[in-house]
Amino acid sequence: MRALLAGWRRQALLALTALVAIVASASAQAVEVDNMRLWSAPDHVRLVFDMSGPVNANVFTLADPDRVVIDLDGTDLDFDIGQLDLDDSAIDQVRTGVRESGGLRVVLDVNRRVAPQSFTLAPNEQYSDRFVVDLNYPGESAVSDPIDPIEAMVRDQEMAAQRAQAEASATGQAPDPQEARVAAQPHPKRDIIVAVDAGHGGEDPGATGPSGTREKDVVLDIARKLKARFDQTPGFKAIMTRDGDYYVGLRQRTLIARQQKADFFVSIHADAVRSSQPYGSSVYALSQGGASSETARWLAATENESDLIGGVDGNLSLDDKDEVLRGVLLDLTMTATMNDSLATGGQVLDQLGRINKLHKSSVEQAGFVVLKSPDIPSLLVETGFISNPREEAQLRSSSHQAELAQAVYSGVVAHFRQHPPPTSLLAWQRDQGRGGASNEYRVQSGDTLSQVAASHDITMQALKQANGLDSDILRVGQVLTIP
Numbered sequence: 001m002r003a004l005l006a007g008w009r010r011q012a013l014l015a016l017t018a019l020v021a022i023v024a025s026a027s028a029q030a031v032e033v034d035n036m037r038l039w040s041a042p043d044h045v046r047l048v049f050d051m052s053g054p055v056n057a058n059v060f061t062l063a064d065p066d067r068v069v070i071d072l073d074g075t076d077l078d079f080d081i082g083q084l085d086l087d088d089s090a091i092d093q094v095r096t097g098v099r100e101s102g103g104l105r106v107v108l109d110v111n112r113r114v115a116p117q118s119f120t121l122a123p124n125e126q127y128s129d130r131f132v133v134d135l136n137y138p139g140e141s142a143v144s145d146p147i148d149p150i151e152a153m154v155r156d157q158e159m160a161a162q163r164a165q166a167e168a169s170a171t172g173q174a175p176d177p178q179e180a181r182v183a184a185q186p187h188p189k190r191d192i193i194v195a196v197d198a199g200h201g202g203e204d205p206g207a208t209g210p211s212g213t214r215e216k217d218v219v220l221d222i223a224r225k226l227k228a229r230f231d232q233t234p235g236f237k238a239i240m241t242r243d244g245d246y247y248v249g250l251r252q253r254t255l256i257a258r259q260q261k262a263d264f265f266v267s268i269h270a271d272a273v274r275s276s277q278p279y280g281s282s283v284y285a286l287s288q289g290g291a292s293s294e295t296a297r298w299l300a301a302t303e304n305e306s307d308l309i310g311g312v313d314g315n316l317s318l319d320d321k322d323e324v325l326r327g328v329l330l331d332l333t334m335t336a337t338m339n340d341s342l343a344t345g346g347q348v349l350d351q352l353g354r355i356n357k358l359h360k361s362s363v364e365q366a367g368f369v370v371l372k373s374p375d376i377p378s379l380l381v382e383t384g385f386i387s388n389p390r391e392e393a394q395l396r397s398s399s400h401q402a403e404l405a406q407a408v409y410s411g412v413v414a415h416f417r418q419h420p421p422p423t424s425l426l427a428w429q430r431d432q433g434r435g436g437a438s439n440e441y442r443v444q445s446g447d448t449l450s451q452v453a454a455s456h457d458i459t460m461q462a463l464k465q466a467n468g469l470d471s472d473i474l475r476v477g478q479v480l481t482i483p
């Protein structure tokens with residue numbers, strides 16, 4: 001009995017010692033917040049906690065006043081929250097405290113209603129464990145300068161008509177008269193919408209040059225210059241899939257382009273390789289292999305991606321067709337889209353070749369996710385090698401950025417001048433304005449000399465010279481020679 005008791009006491013003591021050891025190791029393993037980063041987008045703000053290890057957390061909102069509470073278990077703060085730049089975000093103030101039960105409480109005072117979403121990210125080459133909180137702004141557009149709803153409606157009608165036509169030729173049936181009637185309405189003279197996609201952003205810096213230039217920064221500069229060029233041109237409007245230093249998922253980028261009814265999608269990047277030697281620009285379109293496997297993927301994922309195939313925006317409404325016809329239609333759409341992409345890619349490459357060495361002299365094809373929209377012709381432009389010191393310096397230079405933007409712009413515009421969408425201003429100008437000779441333009445009501453010059457990508461001076469004009473005044477019906 002005595003021996004038994006002694007044995008029990010010894011075991012209890014051992015257990016107690018073990019417990020003390022566990023408590024000690026738990027407190028020694030408390031994770032730390034080493035750094036915090038904040039990325040502000042038009043429709044959300046992302047707060048990233050860089051942690052020394054994985055963490056359990058709880059995120060909830062409180063009202064009156066609106067705030068978001070983030071409780072991080074067993075966590076200490078080793079970061080000065082005063083360093084966070086809260087500008088352009090919904091967060092007015094960040095407060096922190098130690099919870100009674102231990103751990104860190106972070107309170108975000110917000111100036112609007114937000115819908116928080118949080119997740120953890122495992123360590124990678126660049127970052128340690130991360131805890132990410134996205135505060136989404138309900139009802140807010142992901143684009144700061146979205147397209148006009150009436151233009152969006154015109155575009156929807158046009159797409160429906162084109163689809164009916166494609167379907168009719170695939171099935172040998174006459175198109176639906178309802179769809180055909182769209183063409184009889186007054187000409188909408190709509191803008192051609194170009195989605196300009198600056199690669200990477202926020203969490204994802206992309207490639208880094210030998211002097212530390214980050215791809216995400218230079219491609220945003222180039223993308224903004226490209227948008228400005230389109231917006232200056234009558235008949236064109238550009239939207240940005242990303243217009244700041246924040247991360248946008250690859251699928252989200254093409255989704256934004258679809259929501260904004262883009263006619264064209266162009267993604268801007270800068271290459272990097274281990275060697276510092278390679279240089280020059282390249283242009284990519286989707287590969288056939290990528291397209292056909294993507295077709296299969298699209299068909300398989302119909303249920304999950306109802307927003308893309310015949311769902312929310314209904315641009316590609318295939319859900320009332322049988323399986324085989326769906327496949328045929330998607331193949332037709334993808335093939336047409338890819339042909340347009342390749343043709344435009346050739347034009348862009350031609351323009352880039354005038355200002356920069358070309359890394360490859362023809363349009364390359366690869367399975368980039370951002371190129372996989374079935375009905376929006378898409379290109380990915382690798383503007384240069386950021387890993388090449390000389391080209392890295394060029395990519396930082398504002399004038400070189402402007403030249404790259406101008407080259408991409410000219411290539412895309414050249415394609416649309418040859419193949420304007422039927423409801424576009426360009427198509428109307430082609431059909432109405434130009435009687436006979438293709439180098440003539442008939443002045444329309446509301447035209448100005450500068451607009452006419454810009455829409456033909458020539459200077460006002462050249463236009464005046466070619467027509468012997470000594471003033472800027474035009475009269476309706478006047479026929480101008482386009483030099």
Ligand SMILES: [Zn+2]
Pocket residue numbers: 199200206207215269270
């Ligand atoms: Zn890139």
